[in-house]
Amino acid sequence: MLQNEPTLNLPTMPAEPLSAGLTHEATYTVTRDMSPPHVAGILSTSRMISLVEDTCLEVVQPLLDDGQTTVGTRIDVTHVGTAWAGEEVTVRIRLTRITQRRLLSFDVSVEAPSGVISTGTHQRMVVDRSRFARP
Numbered sequence: 001m002l003q004n005e006p007t008l009n010l011p012t013m014p015a016e017p018l019s020a021g022l023t024h025e026a027t028y029t030v031t032r033d034m035s036p037p038h039v040a041g042i043l044s045t046s047r048m049i050s051l052v053e054d055t056c057l058e059v060v061q062p063l064l065d066d067g068q069t070t071v072g073t074r075i076d077v078t079h080v081g082t083a084w085a086g087e088e089v090t091v092r093i094r095l096t097r098i099t100q101r102r103l104l105s106f107d108v109s110v111e112a113p114s115g116v117i118s119t120g121t122h123q124r125m126v127v128d129r130s131r132f133a134r135p
Contacts, residue, residue: 017063022095024059026051030112032085043083043112049075052108052122055091060104060124070104070124077120083112093122102126 028051036044053072060070083089090111097105103125110118 018060018095018098020095020097022059023093024055025090025092026055026058027088027090030083030085030087030089035085041085043089043117045079048079048083048089048110048118049077051089051091052077052093052110052118053124056093056104056106056108056122056124059093060095064126067129068126069129070126072122073103073125074123075120077108077110077118077122079118081112081114081117083110083114083117087113089117096121 030043032041034043034047035041036046052075057070064070092109092111094107095104096107097103099105103123106122106124108118108120108122109116
């Protein structure tokens, strides 16, 4: 397994495949290239947000119709702790609401060996991939 590949944990599925209550978690190893340019050896906020987005997409994508995907539309998270290169962080997500079958709202948290380093919310919009095809 590559260092940045998530440890796969099967999602907890509610009665409907894509409905509120869907939960998932993925574990990632922090690498030096995930550091901000001004502080070596720690997980940057931007890379942490990327892990949150990746975890949400990982659980939702298999439940969408062919030709669909999701794009991030909003993120509101804290970053109150440190994860060092070589440590594992676990991203936990819970789909809390689906608005008009397209806007997906998640509660998210990120935990490092030192404890919870981030909590917040993330929204993703279900879109047709064709919208992003270059002419």
